[in-house]
Amino acid sequence: MVGIMKLKYVELYGFKSFADKTKLLFNKDISAVVGPNGSGKSNIADAIKWVLGEQSAKSLRGASMQDVIFSGTDIKKQMNMAQVSLILDNSDKSLPIAFDEVNVTRRVYRTGDSEYLLNKSPVRLKDIRELFLDTGIGKDGYSMIGQGRIDEILNGKNEERRYIFEEATGISKNKYKKSEAEKKLLKNEENLAQLCSELKVKKQQFDILEKQSQNAKEGIKLTNRLELLELNLLDKAIQKNSADLQNDKSKLEYIDLELSNSNDKLNKLTNLIYPVQEEIDRKTDELEEKKENQILGDKKIQSLENQINILREKNKFFIADKERLEKAINIKKEKILNFKDLIVEKEFKDVEIKSKKEEVNRQVIELNKVLEVKRLKFNNLKSEKNLLSISIEKNKEKLSDLKINKNTKEKLDDSNNQLKLNYISEIEKIDSLLKNKCTEIIEIENNIKNVEEKISKNVEVINEFNDKKNVIIGILEKLRLQLSTKKNDYLKLESQKDILERQYKSYDGYYRSVQDLLKIADKNTFISSKIVGVLADLIEVEDKYKVALDLALGSSLQNIVIENEEDGKFLINFLKKNNIGRITFLPINKISANKYNVKHPKIIDTFNNLVKNDKKIDGIIDHFLSKTILVESIEDAVEVSKDIKGYRVITLDGEIINSWGSMVGGNTFKKESNGLLNRRKELDDLIENLHNLSIDINKINEDINSKNNNIDKLNQNIQEFESANINHQINLNNFNKNIHELNVEVMFNNKRKDEFSELLNKIDDELKQEDFSEIEHLTSSIEKEESRMEIVSDNIEKLNVNISEEEKKLLLNKSELDVLIRDLSIIENDIENIKIDLEDNSKTLKIDEDSLVKTINNIENSNQEIEKLSKDMFNFKSNLNLSNSEIVVVEEELKNLITKIKEDKIEIENLKSLISEFEKEKYKLELKIENSEQKVNSLRDDYKETYSITDEELDEKLKRIDKIEATKKEVLDIKSRLSKIGYFNYESIEQFNIISEELDFLNKQYDDLIASKNDIINMIKSIEKDMKETFADAFEKIKIRFNEIFSILFNGGEAEIKLDSDDVLNAGIDIIARPPGKKLKSIALLSGGEKALTAVALLFAIFEINPAPFCVLDEIDAALDEANIKRYIGYLKSLVNKTQFIIITHRKVTMEMAEILYGVTMEEKGISKVITLALDEYKE
Template sequence: MHLTEIKLAGFKSFVDPTKIPIRSNMSAIVGPNGCGKSNIVDAIRWVIGESSAKQLRGQSMSDVIFNGTTNRKPVGRATVELHFDNSAGRITGEYANYTDIVIRREVERDGQSNYFLNGTSCRRRDILDVFLGTGLGPRSYSIIEQGMISQLIESKPEEMRLHLEEVAGISKYKERRRETENRIQHTKDNLDRLNDIREELDKQLRHLKRQANAAERYKVLKEEERVLTAQMKALHWQALEEKRIQQQEKLNQQGVLREQKVAEQRQYEAEMDKVKIQQEEAQETQNDVQKRYYQIGEEIARLESQIKHHQEQLQRWQQEYADTEHLWRELEETSLEQREQIRELEFELAELTPQEGEVSARVSEAQRAFVEANHKNRAWQKAWDECQQHMAQVNSQLQVITTKIEYHQKQDQQLKERQSAIAARLQQSRLTQLQAEIAPLQAVWQEKQLELETIKETLQEDQRHITEQRDNNKQRQQQLQHQQRELQGLEAEQAKAAALQQAALGCHDEKSVEWLNRHQLQARARLGQKLQVARGWEKAVETVLSGYFDAVCVEHIDDYVAALHELNDGRITLIEQAALRMGGTSLKAETLISKMSSDWSFDQWLQGIYVAETVVQAHALRNTLASHESVITPEGVWLGKNWIRISHLPDSQRGILEREKHLQTLVEQIDLAQQRVAQYEEAWQQGEAIVIALEKKRDALQENYQQKNAEFTEIRAQLTARTAQLEATKNEHQRLQNELNEMNQRLQTQRDEIEVFHEKKIILEKQQTDGQKQRNQFIEQREECQSALETARHEAQKQQQQADALVIRMSANESQLGLLRQTLQRNEKQLTQLTERREYLSRQLSQEDSPVEKLKTDLQRQLSQRLSVEQELKAAQAFVLELRQRFKEADVAKQHVMEVIASVQTELEKSRLIFQEMSVRQQTIQEQLQEIEVQLDAVIAQLPEHAEIQAWEVHLSELQQSIHRLGPINLAAIEEFQSSRERKEYLDKQFQDLTESLETLEAAIRKIDRESKIRFRETFEKVNEGFQTIFPKIFGGGRAMLELSEEDLLTTGIIVRAQPPGKRNSTIHMLSGGEKALTAIALIFSMFQLNPAPFCILDEVDAPLDDVNVGRFCQLVKEMAKETQFLMISHNKVTIETADHLMGVTMQEAGVSRLVAVDVALALEMVEA
């Protein structure tokens, strides 16, 4: 697997899209300081998953985005891509089949990063997983930046182990193990929570099971009670149905009888109406006949009067008069008779009217007496029912008491048997024997415990000393590391300042440097390094001597005059050593030379230059200057007689003097820091030796403690077993004794309860006897009440009949009185007519006679007609009398039928009330059955053939007592128990699954640990072998090795031991910076030999090395480049010459990095050509 290309856009100083091709296994990146070389390393580290902005030399992740320059605006996104060639299949897993792998990371101003793998969005973890085990990672040994080479070799044993794990390829196992441990911990936490829930559920289930059983028993009994209640109600309904059917038949019979009587009444009424109509018609007929009779008589009289005229007329008239008189008398008599009848009827009605009130009063009295008798009967019935209910309660309580007495007597017998059994077990107790066995064991246990406590106190004291010493050593180590970091910081600052100073002093001009090297002048001091300037006047001196600070200080210039012709290009200034001379001055003012001191002579450059504190003073002094004189201020404003110069020097030439002072100060600080590092290192090594001695002492005590602890544990186990047996025996003995006491108390309680129950039974038996007597009294009273009720009912009926007869009689009299009054009115009318006729005849008798013959014939005819009409009249009168008799007989028959109807109606109403009462009671029973959701027909169909209400009532009473004995019932317990049981089963299954999962995870941990140990041991041995081989090559001898800090291969750290040739140092920290760097390089390359990463980045790791060691380093890199790509960033020419492909980073535009690549081999061919 090889890195083929790096693409950057908007990342730090690489604002423009930049492609960095990697065409060989040895590529070098060069460029001046600050041009952005290390930004390439940061980009690689960032794209493969670095999440710490601090590691990328920033404060936040958005700091990696190009932030703009004076000429360019900031951009909003940074992108970095790495292209890999995976044709060898180094990357495993799902990307093993990809020959090209591209990873890309993007970030915007909000700081949110996006990762892409082969163009597909992914997570940071996916990127890290791809490189697990390959040695490549954001902080792995494959990326070594400035200053990290010494940190690597000085890493703690635990940190050094991480690099070896990456080499061994077990970092992915470690990551999986960490995930598995987290899952195990989560599984254990879940198991703990699950166990708590299951234990709580067990308690709830036991309680709910008892409640559910009781509830189930209650539901069964309630269902039986519901069925029995429904059946008993059905039996009641059947009994009522039979009575209702009988009553219905009776009602039907009474209805038929009533209808018959009503029909008879209607028949009599019709007959009476018919007779009444016939009577009216007969009366009309009689009146008509009588009228005709009167008319014929009048005609006869007229004829007789005419016949006789005078004589006979008079006789006829006399006869007619006599007849009229006779008829008038008859009518008068009839009217008198009718008046008499009217008076009799009126008298009778007058007598009957008072009787009506009396009869009504008697009816009301009889009905009141009936109501009172009925009320007394109902009161008796209520008292009877209460008596029956009381008797039933007494009988039920008596039965319960009898059952309880039998139950407690049985319990008493059982308690006595249990008491005997407990007494027998108490006699067989081993309590005394166990107490005798425990006493010697306790003495030995206390002795061993005292020994253990003594050793433990000593161990704790030693451990406390070790901890204190370790803490002190840790503090010393931290102080040492702090001092080392300060020293490294000072050295880095010195190197940086020295590089800047060398650049400012022209030490990088190749032609000049080549001439100076040829004449052994490169190491000579420059003028800028030998000047001492008064504080505040540095800028003034730099303005005047800006072109001479790089002057090389020599003893004699004459020695080099002959070689000056060799310098064809470049610039060199030589200066001889001589004291500065203060020349004469024409002004009374300080000169610039007075602000300086040096062992080198350059006074000719400063002659005639005065100093002034301010520009105003300088301007005032300018008029007094000679033409060759000038004046300068501390700010660098330089004035002559007729000129003025204000010069802003370039950055490279600015601050040379101040920087030189700072370099001298840094040298002093570095010396002091090295002394402090040596002191702290010596104190830390002494502390480590003390810790080792204390640990040896502690280990010996620990071994003794473990031996004593084993003996103590064995004695404690024996004592615990005996104590547990004794405690169990005591508990059993105490439990049996408590149970025996409880048995005695319960026996006494049972006897007390039996005695109480006997007393209650006697009271109840007495109540039963009293109740029976009261019941007998009620039975006697029932006959009296029923007899009184029947008498009152008969009397009420009798009075009602008399009242009805009186009403009928009065109605008949009133009807007859009306008829008589009509007849009398007609008779009086006839009398009036007869009177008028009689008066007429009387007047005619006084008149003369008329012709007779003709009238005799008429008279004879009229006489015959009169006889016929008279017969008709008599027949009509007889028929009227017959009709009157028939009306009267029908009226009497009607009254009799009405009396019968009234009696039948009373019975019918009574029967109807009874029928309705039965129907209501049946309806009530049906509604009660509907309330309990039972169909009457279904219950009746399930009833036995010979079911009796009394047997059902007894059974129902027993069932209700059983329900009552259950006590309070939690009906919801059934559902709660079912729900809890289902939840318990689910939790048990979950517990089983979690247990199996935990076993699987623990097996996976064991497998990972086993494989990790094997691979770590093999890797450690191979890396150690390679380290021991490479170290002598780099150092030209000496020896080095890796050691395990402890025996456990899963947790042991790695200690690096290195002794260069001729040194006997005990730790790696005693080596110099260069030695540490070489040791680290040897270790890293030994890791690469075993597990070469896809590429290795070395960022100025050769900075601490001298030329000889750089050569060795480069030779080793060439050998390693056969297996691994190397991307080196360096300023060293030897290292740069080693590379096959050279890339230069420039910053021609301030703040913007650009890349220039050169194929070295191709360039050499072009040069040679």
């Protein structure tokens, strides 16, 4: 039972309409939550239910779990997380956790992620549910009661009603323990099955190794005996040869003595010839021996070199392959990195070029304007310079004239008269010239007007082209977006197709026996020829009928259709022979059925008419479906089954009424086919959709290419009109220049005319009087004009340079603009191609990396072998080089010795013949002695080779020999026995011991698992016994209190709860209620108020037997009248010492009972706020 554990407070943040963090303190025994409809007060109950583990979004009045997150309003944006925390006082340790305060928190994110926290530490939902077992708190407990919960208690399914009683009677924890024990039992049985499989394998290994180890032991024993026998035989042979050798050596000593005497005589004649000859003989023998060893060494080195060369050739291949793969991998990795970098670079460049293009275009327009201004200024300066130049020259001439006139005035009077006539003539010429120039100016001004009109029209055309281009660019962006969408759709469909294709080819979803037979048929054409197909593959139906058809045919969908009974007999025998399993076969020639024509307004059709199939299997389809009727709903099914007998009726949702009257259905049915029906059609549809998408993608690509071509054409047209405008602008500048020059010329001539007129007047004046004061004035004027001339020339030069630079900039910008337009198109094509290359390189990179690992392993193995052989060859070569050096030395020594005795030999030849007989005899004895020694050495070598030992080890063995009677017959017998045993594995003895230990260990594990299984079974039985006793005892108490409280709340009447079977742990629970003055009848016929009060009576009975720490009552008083609600409140007050109540209500009487009120309002639409009012303070 729960002690003083209480709910301290609930904190909501972002949950439903509680956008802001809201904290509700529950420090009173009875708290009431009130507020108008739609204010969000029931969201508080939903929040408590949710934090305790509610998984049904429907129960929380939502479509998905993300619906509990605040969705936003016109003013406040939506939130991305919802959080609710429930804080409990656990100071009495009612909950099995070492904290005085328990904080349970649940969060959900808009991404779909969620988490549970216990005292701010992440936990599982399972941990939360375990914590509250047998407390009444939780999703299936009785601490959360609303209108829907009352309906579940009174009218719901038995299993839903049992959850409450199991929690109330305190067996939930034991039930959970039982469930966990059953899972352990299932796991134990899986482990047992796996262990039995391992034991079987180990036993087979044990039997094999047992035989091998016995052979090994026998072989070792015989080998040891054979070694001892052959050692004794060797010892005997050595002893015998040693005796013969000693006798021969004695004879040799005697001959040596005689020979020594003869040699003494010879030595006197030969002066040490004999020792020299002896040295020659010894050196000759030594030389032959060394050469023979050299030949053997050369052969061995050659053999090793061949092996090394073979390995090196292999290594070359491996290294070449490794280098190729490394190069390929590096290239691919580099390519992939380059591709990725290139994509980023290209995309960046694409944006950069677009931006730059706009900037360059703007610069071109600005440069044109700047150039126009500067050219005009340049022309004006040039004109000014020309005028200044003329003026200076003129003034200088005048100055010169004045000076001359001053000196020669008297001589010039006649000349002045002539000059006057000349000036008058010049004035007349200037007047004629000015008239012509004015005519030219008018013509040029008309030309300027025409050119400006052409430029204006061209600008309008360019703007129109740019507008068209911008429209096409907008269409292009949409097309590219469509292309991306289509490609994504294509990839998704392709993935679905691959999955469905794999399922189809692997026969996923079929029984194992059907799968095995169909897989064999795929490889065996003879078996395949016997099969028409699986029934599921031979029929099609509209999607809306799939669920119903799936249930109508059930496992018959996996029946295999065949042509006749003979094929069926063959296939059944084939199944038996290959131990495949059982399959139902449907012979086409044997199965048939009548077609029935039924009519009813509620019938869609008989199912055989709704299925599409080959006509040859009509009989099979009619057999299964001609007496199955399809209707819309369960109500229609009930009506049709009453009117039409002998038919099975099935609804679109899958409810079935069988011909004999049984009904099948319910909300646990998943409304989807098992995937066998229409699988081929779905695959074909996917392939067709992929084909259509491919066509769409190609069409979009064609449209994109077409639009790009249109843009290129528009750019070309724009460029042509811009070029035309540039030419027009040049002409316009030329016209302006010409008109400026003409104006300057007119101005100049007017000035000349004025000057001539002035000169004429002056001449007249000069003729009258003489005045040379103008000389000073002209000198000053010339100086000023020359100074101005320098300034103007300098400005002209600077401006000319500046204009050239600006013209170059303009030309460069236009060229750059053309390049940018071309580059933009190229880059966008490049990006698409690079992405395709990136995907291809990524796929092949994985293959090359796997190959590289294998090649590196091969290289390492070859290098190790080459290193080993190279070491061996180095040792042989070292020995051989040493031997070669020794041979050269010996040959040189031998040559020196032969040269030394050559002349002396002639002199002693006679003496040699005298001792030849002694030499012959000595030779025979030496040969005999050598043969004896070789025989002993041969026997020793055979023994050493047989038993792989050294001379020292053999000598040691012979010293410590165990003397036994050894015969060659026994040796042959042992060798024969060893031959029969054959090769034996020395390690098999150790392996046998290891497998024996492993087998013993597995047997112990098996015994432990059996013992564990029995313990779990006994524990389950014990738990079931405790559960039965606890449930029966508590159920009886609740039953008694239910009747008593029912009578109190109804002012009389009777109520009862009872089990519908003797199975205490699984029986359904029936609720019987009879209000005062009414006959006993079904709960369903009670009024809403009576139902509510009955449910309240049952809940109060449960609270008295096993009170929950707190209880949330969500508007359960809504259906109660004033009299009933007063009795309800009166009894509720008697429970506050054991349970804390949070009541959501509209009723004033209930509000008055509460110690604290929480008012829920919506000051801002869509956002709930809580206002707190302590009623005891308010009443005071």
